[in-house]
């Protein structure tokens with residue numbers, strides 16, 4: 217059957233009334249208090265807000281690392297509540313890349329092995345894993361550091377390795393939690409220019425940041441305060457770099473028109 221490419225696409229990420237509470241002794245902490253949003257394929261969104269406002273909690277839900285306490289989180293139109301933990305893990309591995317403030321690289325493994333690691337879970341054979349990891353490292357400008365241990369790299373280089381690891385699976389979206397939080401100003405610039413370039417190549421990007429330079433250059437800013445999204449989303453830049461959704465967004469992970477069922481990830485109904 218020919219795929220219907222004209223059918224309207226659901227948002228890539230959509231939250232409806234998301235809440236997340238954490239038990240704390242006899243009481244609860246409400247980290248998210250009813251959050252609605254949609255993020256389309258090809259967007260570059262910055263999430264900003266004070267410490268403790270719920271940004272990382274939200275990003276963990278977006279990244280399928282955590283589930284909401286209530287509300288609905290839809291990934292490419294699929295209600296993630298219908299997916300068991302195994303399916304969530306497969307979807308996370310295939311469709312989402314992560315970049316964290318603290319890099320989260322494995323020491324004792326080379327940059328190349330670190331970047332190749334998500335492909336192990338994806339079932340890619342070793343030779344292809346290493347080829348694809350090498351390509352990803354070239355993309356982030358580290359072709360001369362492939363065999364270095366993370367401890368032999370600068371902070372900026374470590375984060376570029378982490379970005380290579382995030383994109384090696386050709387995910388639909390990269391979620392970054394303060395990717396420049398541990399970097400000096402010039403390494404920060406390198407890292408966010410790299411993320412911008414990857415966005416320019418079609419990647420959907422969601423970045424939590426305290427860095428006004430990053431927020432100002434995103435296509436859209438979402439402000440979180442006290443577990444809620446506040447204020448109207450605003451376009452950040454009024455110029456050509458404003459990173460509106462790309463018509464030609466070309467993520468490697470394409471949601472099949474028939475839905476996630478087509479790749480064995482639907483709810484099976």
Ligand SMILES: Nc1ncnc2c1ncn2[C@@H]1O[C@H](COP(=O)(O)OP(=O)(O)OP(=O)(O)O)[C@@H](O)[C@H]1O
Nearest residue numbers: 238240245246247266267268269270271272273274
């Ligand atoms: N595992 C947990 N158990 C209990 N409370 C938690 C847990 N994780 C987060 N919280 C609480 O939820 C709220 C939101 O935390 P979150 O980490 O999402 O904030 P944040 O906006 O990312 O802050 P920061 O800018 O400091 O990283 C905070 O009040 C925090 O203390």
Ligand SMILES: [Mg+2]
Nearest residue numbers: 271272273393
């Ligand atoms: Mg946080």
